[in-house]
Structures are given as structure tokens and as C-alpha cells.
Amino acid sequence: MNTQPTAQHPAAIVPERLFDDAATEDRWRARFRAARMSVPDWALDAPGRNLYVSNASGVWEVYAWDRGGDEHRRVTDRPNGTLHATLAPDGAWIWWFNDTDGDEFGSWVREPFGGGGTPEPAVDGVPDGYPAGLEIGHRIVALGVSTDEGSSLYASTGGPATRFYTSEDDAGVAALSRDERLLAISHSEHGDSRHPALRVLSCAEFEPVAEKWDGEGKGLAALEFSPVRGDSRLLVLHERHGREELLIWDVAADTETELALDLPGEVAATWYPRADALLVVHFHHGRSSLYRYDLTTAELSSLDTPAGRIGGAGVRPDGTVEYSWSSAAEPAVIRARTAGGGDRVLLSPPGERAPGSAPVTDAFVEGEAGTIHALVARPGGAADGPLPTVFTLHGGPHAADEDRFSAYRATWLDAGFAVVEVNYRGSTGYGSAWRDAIEGRPGLTELEDVAAVHDWAVRSGLADPDRCVVNGASWGGYLALLALGTQPDRWAVGVAGVPVADYLAAYEDEMEQLRSFDRALFGGSPEEKPRVYTECSPLTYVDAVRAPVLVLAGDNDPRCPIRQIENYLDRLAARDVPYEFYRYDAGHGSLVVAETVKQTAIEVYFALRRLGLR
Known part of the structure; x- marks a missing residue:
């Protein structure tokens, strides 16, 4: 075991193994190490040329797939991995975002689809920054860059880019x-980046030709233009009726059509190739499903995917729908569903498939502001309870826990914990009011819902009140420290990965896109709303912390920077509270499988030790 302390704070212990039982030890590691992949994307005018990301090498990297010869090639090979990539419409070039050690700051480079070339700058004249959108055409490229000075958008027709x-x-x-x-560009000139407006520009002179903003608290998101040449229809997400729904905006005709789908929850969509239908991804109560919506007849038909999570989906030129699916019990697989209804496995990553895990069940708990949805998993062979229970709080905050396969969740189950995942106020998929209820009081609002679910878990006999763990990463890590x-x-142990720990310092150091988000969330900057930032910062309450704390953080994290975490740890060090710190050389999490395995082992082992279970 590694017990060497850091320069300032006691180091987390890295166990040689989590479980004495060899089969269990092999199983939990195998879930992480099993190869996984994203749904392939393809070049618009060369659908035989495809791109996906996979962890097959042990690091998440970009892969090219030539369907004609069924040849797969790893494109990127970087120590901390690569996630962001796309194809030029003719399939000749692969573009990928080149940042430094996971810090998300860098520039786009490109290389030939078939390999054999050194990556080169994709566009001249564009400064490094955080990515803010990319659209590649045959004649024009448009891309966005965010820096501390704000946002700049550039276009190139082959020469150096021009800022427009x-x-x-x-x-x-x-x-x-x-x-x-x-x-189409997204902007927040009205001062609220969480509810953006849309502007459509002419590519000839980049002058506005159309505007759309639905007013305060109602965001718009441009999904994609019609795939048919000469068709100026733009598919848009709106929230005029209290949830995310679809509309089609014909920019040239200056008309729009709201699509009223008889589905609970929320939706997103993509076009079918002839633009006569939409592939609708429907989200409701932590599960997603696929539908085809015929734009001529307004008929909505289910594609009959099983309960679980759709991790991505697209429609091939022949009408075949390719999608990723998993559930809490079953690992992800890439499937293809033909227009005739046949469904088959499209791609299986190399090597052994990940071992399965336990299913999740639903809990609906009444809270101060309405019904809170949570997903609950029990360890295999466990008695009814009460059990040691980990309350895992998702990041975002604009995200949601889902009925999806998670090697991380499965490891806690193998260790004998029940796992409760709470879709607190702030989560997506439950309507705009639920998502936006945290405005002006973030963190504290979510924790009211977590408390209600915690009370339910104890009252129902599921959770042992003396052995409850609160954990999460990113926004979830922030909530864990605040809790x-x-x-x-309520809490016997806390685990916080890449958290916001000192909100005032975090605002100073974080990327500008997040400062803009925070201003919209808090109602202004720290100078304008000092009381709110202070009341909602974990650092404010550090002297009340009694439970052992584990913090994990990346040196190059632009979202939850390291300095503000060190501020919190320095305050914690002055108190008689057991705590440990794990610091690693990457950004906001890691794309390296071995590093993810290591961090999971650290977290679970910390909880087991501190609860006296090891």
C-alpha cells in the first residue's frame, strides 16, 4: 500500500486489493478494463468513413473505422486521452481537439482519415482557448473559442480565419x-448563459438574418439544420411550456412549428436523412427510449428499445438507426435497428465483455418542493437492511442519474453498500422549474432533497443511519463537501472528487464559460452577490465537519481548480478531523482506465476503513 504523504496533506491509501475474494476482486476490475466505445459518427457525404472514441487501449482515444474494408485505426495516442473529435463532411480529414494534460485549453488539429500524416493546425489565425462549438462544411469552417476575455467566433474559407x-x-x-x-450561433447577450438565445447569420457576410429568444428563463438550443441542401429548417429545443420540447424553425420563411409529442418527461432529436422524420430520444424517470416522428403525418412510433439508457443514436442513409444501450444490470452495446424492425449488435469492442451488475429500482420521495426521484441498487445477496449506504450525487448540476451501466456503482455494491442516486432539484429531465429551482441558492437547495431521500432510506429500513456515505464528483463533489x-x-464518511470547495476562489480561477454559468446561477458575480456565494460555499462550513473526508483533485482542472481545493484542505488540516487527499496529473477527471481504477479503489477502501468494515 502507498501511504506516503503529500507535502502538506495526508495522502490517500491505495490498496493493493479491495476484496479478499479473488473472484470479486477480478470482477470489479474487469468492469472498468473491459473495452467500451461510443456510437460511431460518420462523414455526411462519405458515410463509410466513421469515427468513435474507445478505451480499448487503456486510455480513451479517437478511432477511425473504414466500413468498406472493416478497418479500425487508433487516431490519437496521448498520455491523458482524447475525447473531442469529428469528421469533415467529405471524410477526408479527422479533426480532434488538442489540449494539454486534460486542461481543456488548446486548439483543433486535423489529420488524414487514412493516417500517414502528422497532425496539423486545422485553421490558421485562431488563438488557443476552450472550445465553443465547431461546424465544418465543404467551403467554410466556423468555430468558437472561449478565454478569460469572453467568447470569439471565427470562420475560414481556406485561408486564415476571420473573427466575425x-x-x-x-x-x-x-x-x-x-x-x-x-x-446558427448561441449567445447570452441578455446576461443569462443558462438560458441562451439564437441568432442565424448569413455565411456570405456574417450579418444577422434572423433572431430568436423566448425571454427570461426560457432557453433555446439549436440542434441541427436539415440534412437536405436548400432546406433552411433548423431543429431547435425550446422550453416555452415548462420542459424541453422540439420546434422546427424555417429560417428562410421565418416560420416555426412546435412539435407537441404525447410523451412525459423531455426529449431531444436528430433528423432522418431525407428530413421527412425525426429520431426522437425521450427521457423520463432516469430512462430513455427511441421514437420515430413522421413530419408529414405527425405519427409518433416507438422503436421498442428495452428499458435503460440510450447513450447516443443516429440514422444511417438507409434508415438504419444505430444506438448505444445499457442498463444498470447490463453493460453497453452498440446496436443497429433496420427500418424493417430488425435489431442486431453492430459492434462489439475487443476482449471480454464487462461482467454485469445489479438492477436499479425507483424511489419517489415527497420533498419540500415536490416528488424527488431516486434510483436505488442493493448489493447481491444482501439482507433487507439496514445496510451501509452510499448516496452518490451526480455532477452538472444540469444532468441526471440514469438506469445505465456503471462500473463505479457496481464496485460499491460488491463492497456491500446499497447505492442511492438522487435526481435532486437542478437535475435535467424533470422540467424547467425543477432544473432552475436552485437559482439564487445553489447547493443548499439540492441538499434539502438529498436530506429527504436520506430520511426515506433510513425510515424504510434500507440505510443504516450510522453508516451513510455521501459522495460525488464535480458538482456532486461540491454537494458532498457542502453536505x-x-x-x-447525517454522514459518517464523505468522498469528494474534483469538487468546488471554496466558491469565491473557484470563481476567480475557473474557465470563463463557468464564470458565466455561475453568474446566471447565483444571480451575479461574487462582487455583486457576496452573501450568496459565501452561504453556498463548503469552506464556510468547514469547522462543522465531523466525518472523515477524502478529496481527489486534478492538477490541471479548469472547472474546479486546485487552489480552491487546497484552501479547503488547509482549513480542514487545522481541525481534528481525519482526512486524506489524492492529487493526480490530469484535469477534471481522468480518461486513463488504470487511473480510474486506482481512484475507485481509493474511494471505496477509504469508506470501508472509516466505517470499520475493513
Whole structure:
């Protein structure tokens, strides 16, 4: 075991093994090490040329797949991995984002689809920054860059890029029409990046030709233009009726059509190749499903996917729908569903498939502001309870826990914990009011819902009140630290990965896109709303923390920077509270499988030790 301390704070212990039982030890590691992959994306005009990301090498990297010869090639090979990549429409070039050690700051480079070339700068004249959208056409490329000065959007027709838009507020490139005459951008000139507006520009002179904003608290998101040349219809997400729904905006005709789908929850969509239908991804109560919506007849038909999570989906030129599916019990697989209804496995990553895990069940708990949905998993062979229970809080905050396969969840189950995942206020998929209820009081609002679910779990006999763990990463890590300080009687152990720990310092150091997000969330900057930032910061309550704390953080994290975490740990060090710190050389999490395995072992072992279970 590694017990060497860091320069300032006691180091987390890395166990040689988590379980004495060899089969269990092999199983939990195998779930992480099993190869996984994303749904392949393809070049618009060369659908035989495909791109996906996979961890087959042990690091998440970009892969090219030539369907004609069924040849797969790893494109990128970087120590901390690569996630962001796309194809030029003719399939000749692969573009991928080249950052430094996971810090998300860098530039786009490109290389030939078939390999054999050194990656080169994709566009001249664009400064390094955080990515803010990319659209590649045959004649024009448009891309966005975010820096501490704000957002800048650039376009190139083959030579050095020209900046056509700049703003102190958050903005990005959103969609390019098939004929490359129109470009949609997202902006927050009204001061609220969480509820953006849309502007469509002419690609000839980059002057506005159309605007759309639904007003305060109602965001718009451009999904994509029609795939048919000359068709100026833009598929848009709106929230005029209290949830995310679809509309089609014909920019040239200046008309729009709201699509009223008889589905609970929320939706997103993509076009079918002839633009006569939409592939609708429906989300409700932690599960997603696929539908075809015929734009001529307004008929909505289910594609009959099993209960679980759709991790991505697209429609091939022949109408085949390719999608990723998993559930809590079954690992992800890439499937293909033909127009005739046949469904088959499209791709299986190399090597052994990940071992399965336990299913999740639903809990609906009444809270102060309405019904809170949680997903609950029990360890195999466990008695009814009460059990040691980990309350895993998702990041975002605009995200949601789902009925999806998670090697991380499965490891806690193998260790004998029940796992409760709470879709607190702030989560997506439950309507705009639920998502936006945290505005003006983030963190503390979510924890009211977590407390209600915690009370339910104890009252129902599931959770042992003396052995409850709160954990999470990113926003979930922030909530975990805040919970330890504001709800000290509830938690026996806390685990926080890449958290916000000192909100005032975090705001100073984080990427500008997140500052813009925070201003919208808190109602202003720390100078304008000092009381709110202070009341919602974990550092404010560090003196009330009693439970042992584990913190994990990346040196190059632009979202939850390291300095503000060190501020919190320095305060914690002055108190008689057991704590450990794991610091690693990457950004906001890691794309390296071995590193993820190591961190999971550290977290679970910390909880087992501190609860006296090891």
C-alpha cells in the first residue's frame, strides 16, 4: 500500500486489493478494463468513413473505422486521452481537439482519415482557448473559442480565419446549414448563459438574418439544420411550456412549428436523412427510449428499445438507426435497428465483455418542493437492511442519474453498500422549474432533497443511519463537501472528487464559460452577490465537519481548480478531523482506465476503513 504523504496533506491509501475474494476482486476490475466505445459518427457525404472514441487501449482515444474494408485505426495516442473529435463532411480529414494534460485549453488539429500524416493546425489565425462549438462544411469552417476575455467566433474559407463575433458573454457556434448559407450561433447577450438565445447569420457576410429568444428563463438550443441542401429548417429545443420540447424553425420563411409529442418527461432529436422524420430520444424517470416522428403525418412510433439508457443514436442513409444501450444490470452495446424492425449488435469492442451488475429500482420521495426521484441498487445477496449506504450525487448540476451501466456503482455494491442516486432539484429531465429551482441558492437547495431521500432510506429500513456515505464528483463533489458541513449528523464518511470547495476562489480561477454559468446561477458575480456565494460555499462550513473526508483533485482542472481545493484542505488540516487527499496529473477527471481504477479503489477502501468494515 502507498501511504506516503503529500507535502502538506495526508495522502490517500491505495490498496493493493479491495476484496479478499479473488473472484470479486477480478470482477470489479474487469468492469472498468473491459473495452467500451461510443456510437460511431460518420462523414455526411462519405458515410463509410466513421469515427468513435474507445478505451480499448487503456486510455480513451479517437478511432477511425473504414466500413468498406472493416478497418479500425487508433487516431490519437496521448498520455491523458482524447475525447473531442469529428469528421469533415467529405471524410477526408479527422479533426480532434488538442489540449494539454486534460486542461481543456488548446486548439483543433486535423489529420488524414487514412493516417500517414502528422497532425496539423486545422485553421490558421485562431488563438488557443476552450472550445465553443465547431461546424465544418465543404467551403467554410466556423468555430468558437472561449478565454478569460469572453467568447470569439471565427470562420475560414481556406485561408486564415476571420473573427466575425465577439462578446464578453458566453457564446458558441451551433449549426451550419447543408448548403452552407446559414450559420446558427448561441449567445447570452441578455446576461443569462443558462438560458441562451439564437441568432442565424448569413455565411456570405456574417450579418444577422434572423433572431430568436423566448425571454427570461426560457432557453433555446439549436440542434441541427436539415440534412437536405436548400432546406433552411433548423431543429431547435425550446422550453416555452415548462420542459424541453422540439420546434422546427424555417429560417428562410421565418416560420416555426412546435412539435407537441404525447410523451412525459423531455426529449431531444436528430433528423432522418431525407428530413421527412425525426429520431426522437425521450427521457423520463432516469430512462430513455427511441421514437420515430413522421413530419408529414405527425405519427409518433416507438422503436421498442428495452428499458435503460440510450447513450447516443443516429440514422444511417438507409434508415438504419444505430444506438448505444445499457442498463444498470447490463453493460453497453452498440446496436443497429433496420427500418424493417430488425435489431442486431453492430459492434462489439475487443476482449471480454464487462461482467454485469445489479438492477436499479425507483424511489419517489415527497420533498419540500415536490416528488424527488431516486434510483436505488442493493448489493447481491444482501439482507433487507439496514445496510451501509452510499448516496452518490451526480455532477452538472444540469444532468441526471440514469438506469445505465456503471462500473463505479457496481464496485460499491460488491463492497456491500446499497447505492442511492438522487435526481435532486437542478437535475435535467424533470422540467424547467425543477432544473432552475436552485437559482439564487445553489447547493443548499439540492441538499434539502438529498436530506429527504436520506430520511426515506433510513425510515424504510434500507440505510443504516450510522453508516451513510455521501459522495460525488464535480458538482456532486461540491454537494458532498457542502453536505458534510451543513448536515454533519447525517454522514459518517464523505468522498469528494474534483469538487468546488471554496466558491469565491473557484470563481476567480475557473474557465470563463463557468464564470458565466455561475453568474446566471447565483444571480451575479461574487462582487455583486457576496452573501450568496459565501452561504453556498463548503469552506464556510468547514469547522462543522465531523466525518472523515477524502478529496481527489486534478492538477490541471479548469472547472474546479486546485487552489480552491487546497484552501479547503488547509482549513480542514487545522481541525481534528481525519482526512486524506489524492492529487493526480490530469484535469477534471481522468480518461486513463488504470487511473480510474486506482481512484475507485481509493474511494471505496477509504469508506470501508472509516466505517470499520475493513
